[in-house]
Each structure stands twice: as structure tokens, then as C-alpha cells.
Amino acid sequence: MTTSSSERGVSLGMPELPAPAYPDDVRARLETDAREIIARYPDSRSALLPLLHLVQSEEGHVTRTGMQFCADVLGLTTAEVTAVATFYTMYRRRPSGDYQVGVCTNTLCAVMGGDAIFEELQEHLGVGNGETTDDGKVTLEHIECNAACDFAPVVMVNWEFFDNQTPESAKRMVDDLRAGRPVSPTRGAPLCTFKETARILAGFPDEREGAVEATGSAGPASLVGLKLAKGEAPARVVHPRGEAPRDTAPHEPSPAEHLSSHDAPQDTAASDPSHPSPTTAREGEAAPRPSDPAGPTAEEGE
Amino acid sequence: MTLAPELKDTSPEKLLAPVLSAFWDEDESWTLDVYRRHDGYEGLRKALAMSPDDVIAYVKESGLRGRGGAGFPTGMKWQFIPQGDGKPHYLVVNADESEPGTCKDIPLLFANPHSLIEGIVIACHAIRSSHAFIYLRGEVVPVLRRLHTAVREAYEAGFLGENILGSGLDLELTVHAGAGAYICGEETALLDSLEGRRGQPRLRPPFPAVAGLYACPTVVNNVESIASVPAIMHRGKEWFRSMGSEKSPGFTLYSLSGHVASPGQYEAPLGITLRQLLEMSGGMRPGHRLKFWTPGGSSTPMFTDEHLDVPLDYEGVGAAGSMLGTKALQCFDETTCVVRAVTRWTEFYAHESCGKCTPCREGTYWLVQLLRDIEAGKGRMSDLDKLNDIADNINGKSFCALGDGAASPIFSSLKYFREEYEEHITGRGCPFDPAKSTAWADHRTEVNA
Numbered sequence: 001m002t003t004s005s006s007e008r009g010v011s012l013g014m015p016e017l018p019a020p021a022y023p024d025d026v027r028a029r030l031e032t033d034a035r036e037i038i039a040r041y042p043d044s045r046s047a048l049l050p051l052l053h054l055v056q057s058e059e060g061h062v063t064r065t066g067m068q069f070c071a072d073v074l075g076l077t078t079a080e081v082t083a084v085a086t087f088y089t090m091y092r093r094r095p096s097g098d099y100q101v102g103v104c105t106n107t108l109c110a111v112m113g114g115d116a117i118f119e120e121l122q123e124h125l126g127v128g129n130g131e132t133t134d135d136g137k138v139t140l141e142h143i144e145c146n147a148a149c150d151f152a153p154v155v156m157v158n159w160e161f162f163d164n165q166t167p168e169s170a171k172r173m174v175d176d177l178r179a180g181r182p183v184s185p186t187r188g189a190p191l192c193t194f195k196e197t198a199r200i201l202a203g204f205p206d207e208r209e210g211a212v213e214a215t216g217s218a219g220p221a222s223l224v225g226l227k228l229a230k231g232e233a234p235a236r237v238v239h240p241r242g243e244a245p246r247d248t249a250p251h252e253p254s255p256a257e258h259l260s261s262h263d264a265p266q267d268t269a270a271s272d273p274s275h276p277s278p279t280t281a282r283e284g285e286a287a288p289r290p291s292d293p294a295g296p297t298a299e300e301g302e
Numbered sequence: 303m304t305l306a307p308e309l310k311d312t313s314p315e316k317l318l319a320p321v322l323s324a325f326w327d328e329d330e331s332w333t334l335d336v337y338r339r340h341d342g343y344e345g346l347r348k349a350l351a352m353s354p355d356d357v358i359a360y361v362k363e364s365g366l367r368g369r370g371g372a373g374f375p376t377g378m379k380w381q382f383i384p385q386g387d388g389k390p391h392y393l394v395v396n397a398d399e400s401e402p403g404t405c406k407d408i409p410l411l412f413a414n415p416h417s418l419i420e421g422i423v424i425a426c427h428a429i430r431s432s433h434a435f436i437y438l439r440g441e442v443v444p445v446l447r448r449l450h451t452a453v454r455e456a457y458e459a460g461f462l463g464e465n466i467l468g469s470g471l472d473l474e475l476t477v478h479a480g481a482g483a484y485i486c487g488e489e490t491a492l493l494d495s496l497e498g499r500r501g502q503p504r505l506r507p508p509f510p511a512v513a514g515l516y517a518c519p520t521v522v523n524n525v526e527s528i529a530s531v532p533a534i535m536h537r538g539k540e541w542f543r544s545m546g547s548e549k550s551p552g553f554t555l556y557s558l559s560g561h562v563a564s565p566g567q568y569e570a571p572l573g574i575t576l577r578q579l580l581e582m583s584g585g586m587r588p589g590h591r592l593k594f595w596t597p598g599g600s601s602t603p604m605f606t607d608e609h610l611d612v613p614l615d616y617e618g619v620g621a622a623g624s625m626l627g628t629k630a631l632q633c634f635d636e637t638t639c640v641v642r643a644v645t646r647w648t649e650f651y652a653h654e655s656c657g658k659c660t661p662c663r664e665g666t667y668w669l670v671q672l673l674r675d676i677e678a679g680k681g682r683m684s685d686l687d688k689l690n691d692i693a694d695n696i697n698g699k700s701f702c703a704l705g706d707g708a709a710s711p712i713f714s715s716l717k718y719f720r721e722e723y724e725e726h727i728t729g730r731g732c733p734f735d736p737a738k739s740t741a742w743a744d745h746r747t748e749v750n751a
Contacts (some may be wrong), residue, residue, distance in 0.1 A: 042390070042433065043516055048498030049481050055438070069478075082332065087500040087656075088481035090440050106402050107600065107646040108560055108632050115742035144650055146441055147399045147408040149559035149632060150566045153741060158441040166742055169453045187412065188444035201409045201440050205450040212451045215444075217331035222409040224566030225556075226323050228314035228582055 019064035019078075029071070030058065034073045037203060043073050050202045052085055055196035061092035090201075097132040098193045099177045100181040102143035102156040103170070109145070112152040113166065118142050120167040125174060137178045141196075149184070150221040158197040160188030163219060319553045321533050322526070326413040332448045334455040337416035341423075343461055345535030348597035349424040350469040353438035357428040360530060364539035365551040369406075370396055370487075370524025371598065371627045373550075373616045378578040380433060382397045382511035383519045392520040393426050393434040394496065395528055398480055398487040400439055400706075402650060405632035406555040407525040410511045410569055411438075414529070415747035419475065420533060421528035423461060424475050424535060429521055433474045437492055440479040449477050461697065484654035485655060487520040488702045491656065502658045503702035550615035560595070561587050561635035561739070571632060573618065577610040590635035594718065598627015600647045601707025601743035624714070638744070639734035640719045641726050644711045646675040651708035662705035665696040669712065676723060679731035686723055690716055697743045 001267050021027060033054055038047040048070060053064030069083045074081075085091050086196055103118040104110075121140055131138040150153045151163030162173060163186040176183045177191075184190045189211035200206050307382045323338050325331050334342070348693060349357050359670065362377025383391055384673035395418065411418060420435045438446055450648065453475055456462045464472045478496060485491045486501040493515050514520020534542045543551045547747040550572040556579060557566045563584030570579075586592055591682035592607045597614060603624040605612065619626045669692055675681045689712055697709035716723065725733055739745060 033410055040478075043497065045498035048477075049495065050479065052481065053479065084443065084498065084500055089481050090480075090482035105646070107643045108403060108638040110646055111638050111736070111739045111743060112560070112633065115736060116740060143441070144653065145400060145404075145438070147405045149403050149405045149630065150557055151405075152559060152565070156441065159441050164741070167405060179616060185444075189447065197443055200443055200450075203450075203477065203479065205454070206386055206447050212332075212447050213330065217328060218326040218409060218413040221566035221719060222323070223327050224558075224564050224583065225314075225568030225570075226320050226327055228568075229320050230320035231315055242538055277511075 002052075013237040017139050019068040020197075022065055022069060026058065030054065030069060031073065033204070034069075039071070040203065045076070048074060048076070048081065048084055049088070052081075052088075052091055053198050053202040056091060057195045058194050059094055060198075095132075096194070097137050097139035098195075099174075099191065100139045100141065100158055100159075100194050101170075101174060101177075102141050102146075102153070102159075104144070104146055104148075104154045104156070106145040109153045114142075114153040117153055117155065117165055117167050117170050121170055121174065124171050131179065135178060138174050142195055143238045148187075150224075152217060156192050157183070157185065160185035160191060161219075162186055163221075178278060185215065187215050225270070262291060305349070307747070311665055313533075316568045317574060317582060318568060321553050321566060322360050322410055322414060322417055322555065323527055323567060323569045326409075331413050332415055332452060334416060336415070337420075341536055342416055343420050343532075345532035346420050346423050346461065347467065348535050349427055350353055350467055351469065351659075354428045354430055357424065360539060361428070361472070361534065364534045364541070364542045365385060365549075366527065366530055367550065367552075367616060368524055369526035369530070369554060369628070371401070371449050371625070373626060374411070376523060376527050379511065379521055379523065380425065380429050381510070383521060383601060384512065384520065385430065388518065389428050389518045390516075391431040392515045392518055392738075393431050393516060394489075394493065394520055395420060395422060395434070395436045395525055396487060396489060396492055396522055397438040397525045398434050398492060399525070399628075400487050401601060401628055401630065402483040402594055402647060403557070403558045403559060403599045403632040404628040405559065406416070406567065406628065406632065407721065408445055410525060410555065411514045412448060415445075415448050416456070417529040417532055418525055419452055419456050419461065419530070421531040422475060423466060423471070423473055424531050425521065425523065425528055427471050428463065429519075431521075432472050435496060436495055437486070438477060438479055440481050445447045446477070446479055453477055467572045477709060483700075484650075485656045485704055488704060491702070492522065493520065494546075500656070502656045503704075504528040505701075508575065524606060530554075547613075547617070549613055549617055552625075556614065556629045556631060557686075558583065558631050560633040561590055561592075561638070562633050573613040574613040575611050575613060576605075576633075577735065579631070580610075580633075587633055587744065590637065592713075593634050593636045593638060594643075595633045596627075596639060597629070597631065598623050598651070600632075601625075601703070601710050602627040604708045604718065605714075606718050635739075638678075639732055639736070639740040640715050641673070641677050642732065642734065642736070644715045645670070645677050647711045648673055650709065653656055655704065655708075659701035659705070661709065662700040662702075665700075666708050668692055669696075670706070676726050677732055679729070680727060681723075681727045683724070683727055686716065686720065 038044045038048045041047055052062055055069055056062050062085050063257045067078055067085055070080045071081045103114055105114045105118055125140055127133055127140050130141050146156055148161055153165050155162040155165045328336055330336055350592045358380045367473045378567055379683045397407055462473055462475050480486055486495045488503050491501040491705050510520045510522055525544055546552050553571055556568045568579055592605045594606050596602050596604050597619045609622055609727045610720035612618050616626050648669045652670045655662045655666050672685050672689055693709040693712040696705045
């Protein structure tokens with residue numbers, strides 16, 4: 001069908017060729033990790049979420065190659081893997097920055113200043129939601145409630161906590177990230193890259209010295225009740241805010257400015273041929289397979 | 303808002319009861335050494351000396367109820383597991399804490415992960431399970447690090463692995479990081495996710511106790527529920543029952559957040575009131591008053607300053623028309639626009655709807671469209687009834703509780719703040735200045751004064 005349609009000059013969309021494989025050395029290394037992950041579960045399919053974190057740790061996002069790898073080691077179709085990879089928000093579908101800066105804009109953080117922080121960071125970095133700075137360092141996005149409401153407003157960087165933020169503190173933080181200065185969260189370990197974070201999520205413990213101990217037992221807000229119960233004076237939480245935010249006219253965001261990231265269908269790596277897997281050869285060089293029943297649908301190919 | 307006469311004693315020492323949080327202020331509180339200095343793994347020794355059925359009966363008699371929102375008796379959940387069925391049994395701990403406002407399990411696991419691990423071993427002894435899972439939401443890497451470490455410590459010390467403390471119990475514990483999906487906090491969606499699928503809820507029956515993980519009998523418990531078990535075993539069910547009320551006994555973590563002077567975790571007997579918590583902790587931020595609050599996250603119908611004296615236990619909050627939920631007390635003052643707050647929560651539900659059932663998938667979408675119009679001053683009066691109508695078509699008619707949760711803020715805000723919605727419509731816009739709600743708003747005013 002495709003041949004005849006292209007002969008007629010009618011573009012009905014070519015079925016996409018199978019994803020290229022990882023280079024042999026990468027594949028061998030990932031297979032060793034994959035075996036360790038699969039061994040944790042009574043049923044191998046349970047390893048799919050950690051395996052997707054693993055392939056994300058290799059390439060920084062979940063590529064078609066990564067999904068093919070997961071399908072191969074688990075005996076699944078690429079359709080089954082793609083269905084899962086596109087369901088969860090932590091799997092990125094395109095190349096992104098070394099540092100994922102997520103501003104909580106769920107109600108409580110938004111009201112406490114998260115909206116203002118997100119607004120000012122977009123302006124400061126010159127990027128919109130889900131976009132990456134030109135230097136490839138910072139990907140900015142708004143995120144949902146991250147279970148730290150007593151530290152609002154909260155910003156997460158590579159899923160470490162930056163509590164009690166202001167527009168000023170957040171801008172300083174992204175400037176430091178872009179300048180390569182070391183940045184530490186208020187709760188969590190000194191930042192590693194997004195890829196290194198993804199490897200921890202795949203279930204491989206952070207081996208860095210001091211990473212587990214960093215920032216102590218509990219954040220200040222976590223201790224407020226305990227201190228009161230022990231008869232210590234009500235402790236006002238000390239916010240690491242630095243100077244007051246600069247005096248700007250209050251911004252009144254229209255509701256339309258906060259668009260849910262699920263409002264529009266997102267491209268998947270599979271449907272995004274302009275962003276092929278960075279560690280592998282161009283798609284056209286891979287050996288074509290006559291048919292890939294699990295491959296993307298025809299309308300995505302065009 | 304008159305002060306109840308019996309509230310004379312607001313001394314925090316008497317009103318609070320730190321158990322799980324008792325040593326979070328010590329150095330390296332998350333380590334096995336510190337945990338054992340505070341009687342860690344003593345409850346396990348006691349439990350292992352008892353028969354599994356006796357442990358289940360003991361936890362049942364303690365009256366412990368689920369801390370994840372629904373309040374189902376924990377011991378009864380364990381009792382539902384069929385025994386002698388020849389199938390593997392599983393314990394799955396729900397550490398997918400994602401309900402807006404809820405922030406208790408994450409600090410608990412960060413500062414005291416061994417309380418959960420000890421509770422897991424006790425629960426697995428009781429339900430005769432040899433493999434347990436902790437399903438931790440992925441977006442909390444600092445907690446994941448400490449769980450990895452704590453599990454390794456527990457294996458090395460013989461609290462996990464083969465023949466635990468010579469009891470003959472073998473137990474493997476797997477820490478599993480999720481990948482970002484609120485719906486996975488729903489227990490059957492969590493099980494699908496743990497099986498490597500999209501996190502979508504399952505039709506019940508069969509319930510997880512009969513056909514859960516890999517279609518085997520499975521108990522799914524919240525972190526705080528399981529972490530409370532070691533203290534009950536060690537200090538006794540009578541001690542536990544000496545706190546709280548007859549039907550809601552024990553201690554629990556209350557999470558105070560928003561426009562309050564001292565946001566944070568407050569561990570107290572069930573039944574404390576928001577007024578008591580605010581009085582001991584400095585109240586609302588200076589110069590402001592409480593406008594609305596949630597007793598247990600955004601999915602629990604909101605309260606107002608009329609409800610300051612509602613006892614925060616399962617019955618008390620239920621009788622006042624809401625749910626105890628996760629005891630996430632999100633407090634908003636008079637600077638906050640309730641339409642903005644509800645719009646944002648509704649956007650969250652629309653974002654997180656898994657798409658499996660029509661009422662939730664379509665209903666949350668249309669709620670967002672209507673709410674955005676109202677907030678932008680483009681709404682009509684008839685939209686308010688339409689909001690109620692759509693919420694009514696979601697509530698009780700969707701596949702899982704996420705849909706019911708989405709309807710809660712709509713119903714309750716229209717009940718208490720219908721005039722504010724109308725103001726947005728007649729005034730063709732939002733009368734509030736969002737800058738005044740920020741954490742730094744008053745600080746800025748002082749600087750400029």
C-alpha cells in the first residue's frame with residue numbers, strides 16, 4: 001500500500017522503521033543492569049518502570065531505542081512499552097536539560113507564590129513550560145503537589161527539594177546551575193545530573209559520599225510540632241529567602257496562562273523524528289524490518 | 303467563632319503526642335543505630351513470639367485505622383487474606399503520597415524509614431507473606447536514597463532476609479520508585495503500575511485481598527498505618543487506645559500548611575481540633591484570618607472558620623460533612639480567591655485523570671473549561687448550576703475515588719462561597735490580588751512602608 005501510494009505521489013505516511021539498537025557495548029552494560037532489576041520481582045514485567053528510568057539515565061529521555069530495549073529484555077511489544085512510557089509524567093519524551101527545574105503550581109504552592117516564581121523564571125530564562133535553555137542546562141516546567149506543602153512554595157530540581165522559595169532565590173539558583181556552580185537543595189543531596197538521578201530511580205543507590213546524610217535528619221517545618229511538644233518555644237520556620245523580592249507591579253495571571261501540561265497531546269519519542277536517539281545512528285541506517293506490528297501508526301510517520 | 307470553654311489548656315505538651323516523630327530532631331535519625339536506641343525493632347521481637355493470627359487480632363483490637371484516607375481498620379484488612387490457599391501473599395506499601403496538601407509520609411520516610419520497615423516485617427509475619435514492596439512516588443529522590451540505605455541496613459542486621467531473628471520468617475523487601483501519576487495512589491491502580499502497566503484502577507470485586515498483585519492475595523497499606531504498628535506492638539494496644547476516641551484511637555500526623563504562622567508536622571492523638579493546633583502554633587500569619595481549609599487534602603470537602611472546633615477524627619470530620627482523609631490541613635486566609643483555588647485543584651484532577659472512565663475523563667475536562675471562564679470573568683450565572691451538575695455526574699459514577707475527589711472542592715466551595723463565584727461573574731473578573739496571598743506579601747509591604 002505504501003509503495004503504491006508513494007508511486008502515485010500521495011503521501012499516506014510511511015510506517016516508521018524499527019528503532020536502531022544501542023551500540024553493542026552500551027547494550028551489554030544495560031543488559032547487566034536490567035538483569036539486576038528484573039531479579040527484584042517475581043514477574044519480569046514489574047521491572048518495566050525501573051527499566052524506563054534506566055534507559056532515561058542513558059540518554060536523558062526515553063527514546064524509541066530505549067523502549068525497544070525494554071521490550072526486548074522483557075519480551076513485550078514496543079506498543080506495550082510505549083503505552084506505559086507515555087502514561088507517566090516523569091519519563092521525558094524529548095531531549096532536555098541537565099537540570100529539571102519544576103515549580104509546584106498546585107493550589108497551595110501557587111497561592112503562596114509558586115505562580116509568581118514560575119512566571120519570573122520563565123521570563124528570566126526566556127523559556128516556556130517544558131522548554132530548555134539554549135545552553136542545555138535547565139529545563140523549566142510546572143509540577144503538581146510534591147508532598148512538601150509545609151515548605152511552600154516549593155521548587156524541585158532533579159527531584160531534590162528546594163523549600164520556601166522566592167522568585168529571587170529561584171533565579172539565583174538557576175543562574176548558579178547555568179554557571180556550573182555547585183547547588184545544594186534544602187532537603188536532599190548536592191545536585192547530580194538528570195541522568196544520574198534517573199539511575200537512582202531505577203533502583204541503583206547513590207554511591208556518592210555524604211549523599212544520604214546531606215541536609216540532616218529533617219527539615220525545620222517537620223520539627224515544629226515536636227519542638228512544641230518538648231516545651232520549646234514555637235519555632236518560626238526560618239526561610240532561606242535572602243533579600244525580599246524586588247518590587248514589581250503585582251502580576252495578575254489570567255487563568256489561561258496556567259495550562260495543564262496534559263492539555264495538548266505531547267509528542268512521544270516515537271512520533272518525534274526530529275529528535276532521534278542521540279547515542280545511536282540515524283534511523284535510515286538501521287536495517288529495515290519488513291513489518292513492525294508494534295510500530296507507530298501511519299499517521300504519525302508523516 | 304466563640305472560644306469553647308473547655309479549651310483552657312492549650313499546652314502543646316499535653317495536646318501533642320510525638321511517637322513516629324519523637325526523635326526526628328536527633329542526628330542521623332534515619333539510621334538503624336538511632337532507631338534502635340529508641341526501642342526500634344522491639345515491637346518486632348514481640349510480634350515474632352506471637353502466632354500470625356494473634357498478631358492480626360492484636361492489631362485489630364488496637365483499633366488502628368488506615369491513615370491513607372479511607373480509615374479502614376488495618377487489622378481487618380489483614381484478616382481478609384485467605385490462609386492456607388497455597389498462593390504467595392504480598393504486602394504492598396502505598397508510599398505514593400500525591401494528594402494535594404498531603405505531606406506526612408514523605409517527611410516520615412526521610413527522618414524515620416525504619417519504623418516503616420519494622421512495620422512491614424510485622425505485617426508480613428501476620429499475613430504470611432515473604433515478599434513486600436514499597437511503592438514510593440518517584441519525585442522524592444532524597445527519600446528514595448534513605449529507603450535504599452535503611453533497607454540495606456535492615457538486611458545486614460538480619461531484620462530482613464532469611465530466618466529473621468531465628469523465627470523462620472523469610473522476607474524480601476523491594477523498594478520500587480514510581481514515575482509520576484497521582485492515580486497510582488489508588489490501590490488497584492498502584493497494583494497495575496507495580497505490575498509494569500499504565501496505572502489504571504481495577505474493577506472490584508475481586509478485592510486485592512483475594513486477587514491483588516499478580517492475582518495473589520495482597521494487602522495494600524499506607525506508610526503511616528504500617529509505621530504505626532511497631533509502637534502498638536511494643537507499647538501495647540491499651541497504650542494506643544488511651545489516645546484518641548473509642549472509634550478513632552491512637553496518634554497521627556497532622557500536616558499544617560498555608561497561611562499559618564508555623565506550618566509543619568504535628569503528631570497528636572486523633573480528635574484534636576484545628577483551633578487547638580492553631581492556638582499552640584501561633585495561629586494564622588499575623589494580621590490575617592482563616593477563610594477556608596481542607597481537613598485531609600483537596601479531595602475532602604473544604605471547611606470554613608465555622609469548623610474550627612470539629613474534632614479531627616474519622617467520625618468528627620465525617621459528621622461535619624467532610625472526611626478526615628490524610629489530615630492535610632491546608633489553611634487559606636482572606637487574601638485567597640476560592641475560585642482560583644478550586645480551578646487549580648480541578649486542573650490537577652483533569653491532568654491526573656487516567657482516562658479509563660468517561661465521567662471523570664470528560665467531566666474534569668469540562669469543569670476546567672467552565673472554571674477558567676468564570677475566573678477570567680467570562681462566566682454566566684447558569685454556569686454555577688452546570689458546575690454542580692457536572693460534579694454530580696462524576697461523583698459516585700466514576701470508576702474510582704479520584705472522580706469523587708474532583709467533585710468535592712466544587713460542591714463544598716459552591717456551598718460556602720457561592721457569592722464569591724457570583725462576584726466573578728457579575729464583576730466580570732477576579733476581585734482578588736494574587737500578590738497579597740504570597741508568602742512574602744506582608745514582608746514586601748513592610749519594606750515599602
